[in-house]
Amino acid sequence: MKSRKSKVESRKSRSFRKILFTFAFLLVSFFAEAQCAMCRAALQSEEGTAQAEGINNGIVYLMIIPYVLVAIAGFAIYKLKYGKKE
Numbered sequence: 774m775k776s777r778k779s780k781v782e783s784r785k786s787r788s789f790r791k792i793l794f795t796f797a798f799l800l801v802s803f804f805a806e807a808q809c810a811m812c813r814a815a816l817q818s819e820e821g822t823a824q825a826e827g828i829n830n831g832i833v834y835l836m837i838i839p840y841v842l843v844a845i846a847g848f849a850i851y852k853l854k855y856g857k858k859e
């Protein structure tokens with residue numbers, strides 16, 4: 774039978790791994806280069822790469838917002854469920 778201290782450490786370890794995975798997952802979106810079909814068609818005729826980079830950055834920023842909102846909601850639910858019980 775595990776002691777209370779090892780259970781707490783195990784829970785902390787799992788929490789740390791979850792947080793680490795979440796941050797790693799969010800960082801992947803910073804490096805993503807994506808274009809929708811219409812953006813690609815509009816930019817293929819252009820010779821400037823600054824406009825293409827701007828559109829890519831805009832897409833990434835728009836993609837980050839839902840992930841941040843879900844992370845905040847998940848953290849709030851976690852705190853409510855596993856918060857300090859009196």
